[in-house]
Amino acid sequence: MTRSYDLEGGLVVDALRGASLRIDRGEYVAIVGPSGSGKSTLMHLLGCLDRPTSGQLLIADRDVSTLDDTELAQLRNETIGFVFQSFQLLPRITATANVAMPLVYRGTNRSERNDRARAALEAVGLGHRLDHRPTQLSGGEQQRVAIARALVSEPTLVLADEPTGNLDTASGTEVMHILEQLNAEHSVAVVLVTHDNDVASRARRRIRLRDGVIESDDGAHLSAVNTS
Amino acid sequence: MRLAEALRVAFDALRANRLRSILTMLGVIIGVAAVVILVAIGSGAKAEVEKQVQGLGSNLILVVPGSLEIGSTPTASRLELSDVEVLGRAVGNPNAVATTVQSSESVRVGDRSVFTTINGTNETVVNVFDRPIARGRYISASDVDTRRRVAVLGSTAARKLFGDVDPIGRQVTIAGVRFRVIGLFTDVGSTFGVDRNAEIHVPVTSAQRLFGVERIDALAVKAPTIESIPDIQRRILAALAEKYPGDKFSAVTQTQILGTIGQILGLLTLVLSAIAAISLLVGGVGVSNIMLVSVRERTKEIGLRKALGARQKDILLQFLIEAVLLTSIGGLIGIALGVGASVLAAAVSPLPAQISWWSPLLAFGVSAGVGIFFGVAPARRAGRLDPVVALRTE
Numbered sequence: 001m002t003r004s005y006d007l008e009g010g011l012v013v014d015a016l017r018g019a020s021l022r023i024d025r026g027e028y029v030a031i032v033g034p035s036g037s038g039k040s041t042l043m044h045l046l047g048c049l050d051r052p053t054s055g056q057l058l059i060a061d062r063d064v065s066t067l068d069d070t071e072l073a074q075l076r077n078e079t080i081g082f083v084f085q086s087f088q089l090l091p092r093i094t095a096t097a098n099v100a101m102p103l104v105y106r107g108t109n110r111s112e113r114n115d116r117a118r119a120a121l122e123a124v125g126l127g128h129r130l131d132h133r134p135t136q137l138s139g140g141e142q143q144r145v146a147i148a149r150a151l152v153s154e155p156t157l158v159l160a161d162e163p164t165g166n167l168d169t170a171s172g173t174e175v176m177h178i179l180e181q182l183n184a185e186h187s188v189a190v191v192l193v194t195h196d197n198d199v200a201s202r203a204r205r206r207i208r209l210r211d212g213v214i215e216s217d218d219g220a221h222l223s224a225v226n227t228s
Numbered sequence: 229m230r231l232a233e234a235l236r237v238a239f240d241a242l243r244a245n246r247l248r249s250i251l252t253m254l255g256v257i258i259g260v261a262a263v264v265i266l267v268a269i270g271s272g273a274k275a276e277v278e279k280q281v282q283g284l285g286s287n288l289i290l291v292v293p294g295s296l297e298i299g300s301t302p303t304a305s306r307l308e309l310s311d312v313e314v315l316g317r318a319v320g321n322p323n324a325v326a327t328t329v330q331s332s333e334s335v336r337v338g339d340r341s342v343f344t345t346i347n348g349t350n351e352t353v354v355n356v357f358d359r360p361i362a363r364g365r366y367i368s369a370s371d372v373d374t375r376r377r378v379a380v381l382g383s384t385a386a387r388k389l390f391g392d393v394d395p396i397g398r399q400v401t402i403a404g405v406r407f408r409v410i411g412l413f414t415d416v417g418s419t420f421g422v423d424r425n426a427e428i429h430v431p432v433t434s435a436q437r438l439f440g441v442e443r444i445d446a447l448a449v450k451a452p453t454i455e456s457i458p459d460i461q462r463r464i465l466a467a468l469a470e471k472y473p474g475d476k477f478s479a480v481t482q483t484q485i486l487g488t489i490g491q492i493l494g495l496l497t498l499v500l501s502a503i504a505a506i507s508l509l510v511g512g513v514g515v516s517n518i519m520l521v522s523v524r525e526r527t528k529e530i531g532l533r534k535a536l537g538a539r540q541k542d543i544l545l546q547f548l549i550e551a552v553l554l555t556s557i558g559g560l561i562g563i564a565l566g567v568g569a570s571v572l573a574a575a576v577s578p579l580p581a582q583i584s585w586w587s588p589l590l591a592f593g594v595s596a597g598v599g600i601f602f603g604v605a606p607a608r609r610a611g612r613l614d615p616v617v618a619l620r621t622e
Contacts (some may be wrong), residue, residue: 049535049615055320070539077537088619092244105537106234149536 001055002212003041015041015127017212018110020054024154026187028180029219030200033209039193040161042209046191048076060156075104081150083179085162087142089134091173096130097123102153124178140171147178151186158182160192164199169214176202231549234542238550241522249554252431252518255511256558256598257565260591262504265573265581266567267557270497272574272582277489281482287454288356291315306472307444309432312350312543315447318467319460326356326449327432331439335428337389344385344426346402348435348444356450364516375433379407382425383415402428403580423554432506451477456577465527505594512555512598519551521605523613530610531618545609549604552596558594563588 003016016038023029023046033039045057048064057064060079067075079101082088089098092151099115108116121130124144134142143163150158158180164172176199183190194200205219242249293306305363309327316322329348333340351369361380371378379400386395386409395409408428416424436442447463451457461479468477480488523530530543567588570581 016289044616046534049619070541073534073537073539073542076535082535084619087530090529092240101533102536104230105533105539105542107230110233153537204580 001045001052001057001083003038003045003050004053005187007038014212015129016045016052016172018211019209019214021207021217023157023191023202026188027189027191027205028183028203028220029189029191029205030203031193031209032195032197032200033215036211037209038212039209041212043161043191043193046157047080047082047135048072067136068152069110073105077102077153079156081155081158083143083146083150083158083160083163083192085165087134087139087146087166089145089149092132094131094133095126095148096133096135099149099152101149106153115141116152117148121145121150121222123151124148138171140174142217143167143171143175144178147175147182151182154186155188157189157191159189162194164196171201172196230263234546234549235553236354238545238553241526241550242553243405245522246557252514252554253558253561255514256555256595257511257562258506259504259508260346260559260595261566261569262507262564263501263591263594264583264587265416266500266504267497268340268566268570268581268583270493271571271584271587272496272539272570272580273495273506274490275498275582276580277493278427278486281485281489285455287481289449289451289457289479289481290460290485291449291468291477292408292445293475293477295476295478306475307447308437308442309436309444310469311444311471314467314471315464319451320461321452323352323355324452326350326352326442326448326450328446328448329355329432329435329441329444331435331437334349334383334604335389335403336401337399337541340389341392342385342388342426344428346435347429347470348432348439349429350432353429356448359416360414362412362414364409364562366411367429372431372433374421375437376406377407378410378431379431380413381409382413382423382427384423385428386424387424400428402430405438408572454472508594508598511558512602515551515554515599516602518554519603522550523606523610525545526610527613527618527621530613531615531621534613534615535619539610544607547607547610548600548603551607552599554591555595555599555602560593563591563597565599566591574614597599 001016001020002014002018004012004206006012006013019038019042031042041050045052048059049139051065059075062075064072064075089103089185095113096117099120100113103113103116118127118130121127124147126141126144126148129137129141129145134145137145158179163175163179167175182188182203191202192199200206205217207214208216249405259532291307312325312327313322314323327350331346332343333346334343335346349367350372351367354361354366356477362383364380366380367378370376379402381389381395389400390398391397395412398409400408401407413425413427432444449460451460464479465477467476533543567583570583573579574581
């Protein structure tokens with residue numbers, strides 16, 4: 001895939017200059033690389049928040065470039081869970097309401113939404129924080145709420161963008177544990193973008209980006225073998 | 229996303245910025261309240277005039293000098309008392325022609341005094357107009373012929389001048405001249421705060437001497453049937469044209485007066501409502517402005533919702549509902565204020581405000597429409613936001 005941006009004044013920036021990769025169900029992948037290497041762009045493409053300029057992206061055997069905005073939204077809703085560096089929780093509503101939000105756009109009724117949101121919060125160890133607002137929670141707890149939100153829609157892929165970037169070491173470790181547990185128990189593919197070498201080293205596969213191309217991918221042949 | 233959920237989200241958003249929401253609504257509130265009040269006063273005034281003109285009696289033709297069309301200048305009256313006979317002959321029934329000459333004078337009984345309209349009339353008034361007598365008698369032909377100083381009082385005039393004392397047979401002093409009370413009118417309504425029960429009628433001849441005039445102000449002719457009205461109008465105008473060549477007179481029925489007044493009031497209501505509608509428009513622009521601010525403030529939230537699976541349509545609907553909610557709530561408050569103010573105005577002031585069933589409905593519809601109209605642009609902007617860019621916004 002490539003992705004380039006047209007800037008004002010006719011300037012074209014190639015954020016991703018040709019990256020080929022395959023991620024299988026249940027994988028645990030860390031994407032690393034210096035700033036400006038195309039990590040975020042790749043993340044956005046994988047998350048269907050953006051479309052590649054050229055190339056193909058298949059998610060669950062569906063070619064993303066053939067989907068319109070509405071189908072893309074539905075694909076995100078059903079297949080992908082997001083965890084952001086800055087948590088991205090809505091401050092005015094409770095943890096349960098935050099977690100239930102993806103189900104709102106799926107048309108799930110309210111009582112089922114609440115049940116599933118509660119279950120997801122319990123799964124990340126926040127059963128005692130259901131009605132707290134994000135401002136009443138610690139950073140680690142907020143990120144766990146965000147993970148619960150990513151979980152609640154039972155996705156096949158969770159994308160985590162610097163999930164520990166805003167956390168202290170202890171909270172960061174806790175969050176990583178939860179992600180690993182999620183990966184192991186639900187066979188959800190976890191893709192995380194990180195600067196943190198400790199975090200990256202815990203992943204089973206590391207993809208290193210530099211200047212918009214994949215510099216190294218220590219699991220590429222493995223997954224190719226697995227799927228062939 | 230379900231509508232109920234979208235409503236809840238919109239409510240939460242409005243509550244989160246309570247003061248801003250209220251201030252934004254204020255524009256809509258004022259606009260809607262103004263429309264409701266002005267329409268109420270306009271239709272109230274129209275209804276009141278219709279009631280009054282209808283109360284003048286049926287098949288009535290009023291004869292006045294000059295033209296009654298909108299924009300024409302009032303003409304000094306050249307009608308005189310002998311025209312009563314002229315018209316009596318023209319229509320073939322002297323009993324169907326009434327006349328009036330009016331002036332406001334001070335009236336005194338002992339140490340009580342009032343300033344009121346003195347109507348110089350002739351004996352046919354009770355027949356031509358529906359002005360029944362409660363007690364005593366009305367002015368007679370001989371009262372008119374002999375310039376007798378007798379007076380018939382409306383109930384308000386009688387109460388103010390005599391209190392609980394029976395006025396019949398007693399003296400009143402009108403502009404320094406003494407008159408004897410011979411009758412009392414049955415109660416009638418008031419027009420625009422002018423109490424017709426305060427009127428005093430005296431023989432037209434006595435009134436002319438009292439006011440020091442030769443003229444009469446107007447003539448009224450009662451047609452026997454509705455069908456005969458056009459013919460009688462023609463005969464009246466022909467007789468007057470013969471007597472006063474070159475002068476213009478109008479012979480109009482209640483229906484024509486109603487039409488003219490209705491036109492004037494309709495125009496007035498339209499102009500006032502248009503002004504009120506402008507304030508509603510300004511309110512709408514305020515809503516649009518605040519919605520744009522709201523979209524900008526919540527760019528990140530929009531990006532997040534999109535990442536979690538919200539479609540463009542969901543986001544658009546959410547912001548549109550917020551705008552419509554803002555103007556609808558403002559509209560309801562405005563209607564409540566407008567109706568309240570109208571009822572109050574009708575109760576304590578001479579303004580005859582009347583709430584019609586359609587004006588609050590219309591006002592609500594318009595304010596909701598304003599929300600849609602002015603909410604669409606910000607909502608579309610929100611819906612089209614690129615989630616990647618939106619999420620990155622700080």
